[in-house]
Amino acid sequence: MPDIVSQQISRFVEDGFIILRGIASQTQCEAILERSRVAIQDNTEPIEYEADLHYPGAPSSRFVHGGGTPRRLLDAFSRGHEFQAWCGEREVVDWLRSYFQRDVVCSMTHHNCVMTKHGSFGSSTGWHRDLRYWHFGRGDLVSSWLALGTENATNGGLSFIPGSHRMKLESDRFDSALFLRSETPENRSLIATAVSPCLAAGDVVLFHARTLHSAGRNQDARTKISLVFTYHADDDLPKPGTRSASRPGVRIPEDPLAARVHLAHN
Template identity: 50%
Template sequence: MPIESKLEQVRALREHGYVVVPGLVAPERCEEMRDVARQQLIDAAMPVEFEADLQYPGAPDSKSAPGGHTVRRLLDAYARDALFADWAKSPDVRGWMEIYFGEQPVLSRAHHNCVMTKHPAYGSLTGWHRDVRYWNFQRDDLVSAWIALGAETVENGGLWFVPMSHKLTFTSDRFDSAKFFRADIPENEALIRSAVSPELKAGDVVFFHCNTLHSAGKNLTDEVKFSLVYTYRGASNPPLPGTRSASKEDVPLT
């Protein structure tokens, strides 16, 4: 990818809080990763997170309820398969992150680092939130890369973003006890009405800032949606000792 294109994309991310990079993952590579993810989902290859674990709206009440063993995330994607790890450290990603951070980028293994699987029927919706709600770093300046392994639309639970929300400061009362952005407050409702949901094709990548408000709806189609998600930081922005953010050894991109 030409350096000029990456610079323009980074500028868009800084301005809007997210940017879509079409076709960053080659079709063959995307298909291979999707096939691996699909087989690991069939095998319920550990570690996994179940919808019932989180109790988000639409999730089964418990693991013993109908749909109780619906998988939400195939965890630790970096260690699951060389295809996932190779993409996480690929030159395209490293070069992009070097431009954004202006220093050596580092992959966080404690956050995201998973294959998101959104199922019909028992796949829950995700409320409005900022990813940094449970993250602990010296600075709130991290970027996530969301890779669409298949088509993503509003119908199958695609992402929604509130543009430029990463620049806003909110008081704690704008969020509920679980740190989700409250939709019952007029000033919050106005922001949510400005949200957009970019339609993605297989191989498209969305880069978004850790403070950007985002959400995702339910999957109303008949097929499982697969997305690979990683989060990156600059080398000078380490996790705070003793927190979950420091619970796994990070991976410097070299």
């Protein structure tokens, strides 16, 4: 394992997230963006709409002004070879293999989506752990968030609470939807430690499924678009009978050529 990767993994284990700069090329980003924008324009299903979740700032229903605003283009893996190629991106997968010390599987059930945040009707997302609704043996999952343009606190970029993946938090610190209750003094103190990294197109954030994170509304006129896949070790299996087990994941082979063939024909 290269020294830089070992250092990054140590930082990830400590903080619960790590930023890898400039992983995707401009050509890769532009190709994924073009596919995504066409899918948004054509309303290519499956799509999760802002109005479906009723998060703060979202339209009240699909039948009001802005009700057709997409939040996520679901099943990104099936939307074209650009998405499949990124799912198997060697630099990211090799990093994950070094972290897991196992072969890597990409979940088709969790994330596997293009995240969009529109300036007019994009909602904010409260502090939460992704693992709240995911069901795996160890629950050691890592999400790869690819910025396809500039991301920061102004346009609804991600914020993280460093080290929160290692914290044991009592259930009464969360509301019924398992969002961190922001009104309590102890939670406010925790939220005060949050960081909001600035990303450029091609940057990747890897974050643990237990890391508390949030995202505000997009105050920019331009729509922010990101691509997100979630990975786990091949021996950290979804629990039978849960949504996590409803679709088989995609195993990413170690050999780059085998990976391209496997991903293209899965």
